[in-house]
Amino acid sequence: MPDLFPADTDENASLADKEERPRPALGVWSRRLLNVPHLAAFLNASIRYRPRLPSPRHISDITALTDWGRAGTSERTRRLADAHNLPYLAVEKGFLCSLRPEDESCSLVADATGIHYDASRPSDLENLLNDTGWETPALLAEAREAMTAVLRHGLSKYNMAPDAPPFLLTTPGQRQRILIIDQPVGDHTIAPGLADGDTFIRMLEQARRDHPGAALFVKSHPDTALGRxxxxxxxxxxxxxxALVPGDFSPLSLLAQADEVYAVTSHMGFEALLLGKPVHCFGLPFYAGWGLTRDAMRCPRRVRRRTVEELFAAAYLLYARYVNPVTGHPCSARDAIRLLSEQRRRNEQNGGYTACLGFDRRRRPLLRAFLASSHGETAFFRNDTEAVRRASANKGRIVVPASWPASPLEGVCRRAGVPLVRIEDGWLGREGTKAERRPASLLRDEQGTPDDASRPSTLETLLEHAPMDEALLTRSQALRAYMVKHGITLAASVAADTPSAHDAADGRPMPLDAPSALLVAGTPPAATARTPSGRDEWDDRRLLRLARDAQAGAPLYYLPPFRQPGGTPAPEGATLIRPADLPRVLPSVRKVLTVASAAGFDALLRGVPVHTYGSPFYAGWGLTGDEAVFPRRSRPLTVDMLVAGALILYPAYYDWSGRRFCGPEEICRLLAGDGAATARPTGLRRILRRLWGH
Structure with missing residues (x-):
């Protein structure tokens, strides 16, 4: 039975390919479980809703039954499975789930023996930890890498809480700090962990006896702190x-301040082990009994001694299953960590008070989404004086459009000690109708704007100074390869009126048999005006004249400015193309000439030489030939480093179907049509499921 529903680990197969594979059928009794998005992808099975299971015709096509691990209906489902001689699969949320509890989860666990938090019976996780042979060097190296990422990004099951203040667990005279983890009455892991309410009192008393001179801190559950x-x-x-720890804080940031930790069955005990803290267990959670914790009770079934890396590898990498909620694809723990870390980073970045100035009403829903935070507030103003006053009073920030005049607001904000942030639509991905397209990415800059080289920008600072390790560059390389393979370009993403990135502008085949074509990528006049001062200014006409002289009869392509209205006449001696044609045109191009077009970036991704005559964000790093000089840009970059800074670290990405932050990988998959929309079976769809039985 443990191998009946193995996790689908093929991350690269398309959803269409996965749907064609024969899969076992799981009968679902619980409507709450049925409503879990992408349940079939998590369990690698087809789902059959069976509210009237006792009838023989309702079980003829079912391989097994499934329900929540210890939910109210689970025992009934177990009995039904036994009565009909069907295997039972227990399902529970995993260890790295989402930003908020109500969000779609990245992770589930599925157990054919028991469930990991129930110490009264064996579980697949317990059997795995008692077994041997799976602890390969590659798996343990992956576990160490994932543990490092979890600790670096401060990830837990839910990730909406802010970091604890640095000296929250302060003690006079440097006394030892003992953190005692409380749990709510009725927590579903307490009784299965062979504990009860008295266990918590015994734990507190034991902590006092063990550490008579120490400072004791009790961490309550967030629902307890809120009175729920x-x-x-x-x-x-x-x-x-x-002392009761006030407020709700990121578990790892709080645990890092403790010297020792006491827990009953809370998962925070395991997170304390990740930090190397001594942990005292008074119940039997999955991480107790393996020689890592100081245990008040013993489980005779747990016979091996395990390291933290082995315990993490078994629980997070082998036992838990992961699905990317944006694309609907099964994914690895590494991808889940990447997605959750981005969501947590944006949630933290948007925390506090934000005063938005200069945005019309149509833009406000978009701004509220991109500036959302579990501990933040966004307000809109028409008057700059009032906006600065409110932002200063609330220790917040001012957000303005990138086109907002630099002065005198900059001086007012500087004197008031209020950060000024400029935002504009990002380069990658748009969603919605032609009349009202929502950007899938947003550029947020605390210094300037990326296309104005007359002053520094956050992007320029990132490209000049940000550390870029091997993991980031590997991710960047994979993103670039995916964009090239699927014909995704920045030019098509920011164009005002382009068709699909896979279709030519008018359906005609492009003349791609010339190996020495030139491409002049047009630039909007506003961008042309922001070229560095003191040098000759270039525009598209001048570039076309230069290109015609250089080509001497060879093919010449012209890509008009993206914001220029349609109906642009083809220049003399040049073939007019549209952004959707770029993936097929660029292989035949020997060089791209542009002032500051995003098509130059697309060309660099595909290894095509680029010469710039303005100040685009990708110029001045040793990747392009440049007419302008960029004295601040002294770091030589590779294309993968440029992609890492410009597409991974700098923009914020937003999935509008699920209303959540994500990464460029998810947006690219959606642009390529290789994703799944969030599908919650509600309303008519839920009724049809009940009628049809699936």
Whole structure:
């Protein structure tokens, strides 16, 4: 049975290919489980909703039954499975889930033996940890890499909480800091972990005896802090003069300040092990009994001693299953960590007060989405004085369009000590109708704008100074290869009226048999005006004259400015192309000439030489021939480093179907048509599922 529903680890197969593969059928009794998005992808099975299971005709096509691990309906589903001689698969949320509890989860666990938090019976995870032979050097290296990423980004099951203040667990005289983890009354892991309410009191008393001179801190569950649920230690902590940790904070940031940790069955105990903290367990969570924790009780089934890396590898890499909620594809733990770290980074970046100035009402929903944070507030103003006053009072920031005049607002913000942020639509991906297209990416800059080389920008600073390790460059290389393979270009993404990136502008075959063509990529006049001062200014007409003289009868292509209205006449001696033609035209081009077009960046991705006559963000790094001089850009870049800075580190990406932040990989998959929209079976679809039985 453990191998009946193996996780689908083929991350590169398309959804259409996956749907054609024969898969076992899982009967689902619980409507709540049925509503989990991408459940079939998680379980690598076809899903059959069976509310009337006892009838023989309702079980004839079912391979097994599934339900939540210890939910109210799970025991009934287990009994039904036994009565009909069907295997049972227990499902639970994984260890790295989402930004907020209500968001779609990146991870589920599926257990054919028990469930990991139920110590009263074996589980697939426990059996795996008792077994041997799976601890390969490659797996343990992957586990160490994933652990490092989890710790670096501060990831947990849910990731909406801010980091704890640096000295939250302060103690007079450098006393030892003991963190005691409380859990809500009724927590579904307590009883299966062979504990009860009295266990928490015994834990608190034992911590006092073990550390008589230490400072005790009790961490309550967020729902307890908000008054939604009752904790076990709220009253007892006051009686023993233990300090209650105020507020909700990222678990890892709080655990990092503790010297020792006491837990019953909380997952924070395992996260403390990741940080190398001594952990005392008073229940039997999955991580107890393997020689890593100091245990108040013993599980005789757990016979091996394990390292933290082995425990992480078994639980996070082998036991848990991952699906990218944006694309609907099964993915690796590495990809889930990447997606969650980006969501957490944007959530933290948007925290606090944001005063938006200069945006019309049509742009406000877009701004609210891109500036959303679980601990942030966004307000809109027409008056700059009031905006600065409110931002200063709330220790916030001012956000303006990138086209906003530089002065005098900059001086006012500087005197008030308020950061000024400029934003504009990003380069990659748009969604919606032609009349109202929502950008899938947004550029946020605290210094300037990326296409104005007369002053620094956040992008320029990133490209000049940001550390770029092997993992980032490997990711950048994969992103570039995917964009080239699927014909995704920045030029087509930012064009105002382009067809699909896979189709030619008018359906005619392009004349691609000339190996020495030149391409002049047009630039909007506004961008042309932002070329560095003190040098000759170039425009498209001048570039076309230069190109015609250089070509001497060889093919010449002209890509008009993206924001220029349609109906542009073809220049003399040049073939007019549209952004959608670029993937097929660029292989025949020996050089691209441009002032500052995004098509120059697309050409660099495909290894085509580019010569710039203005100041695009990709010029001055040793990758292009440049007429202008860029004294601030002294770091020589590779194309992968340029992609890492310009497409991975700098923009914010947003998935409008799921209303969440994501990465450029998800946007590219959606642009290539290789993703799945969020599908919650509600309304008519839910009724049809019940009628049809699937």
């Amino acid at each position: 649920k009752q904790g076990h230690l709220t009253a007892a902590a006051r009686d023993c003069r233990a």
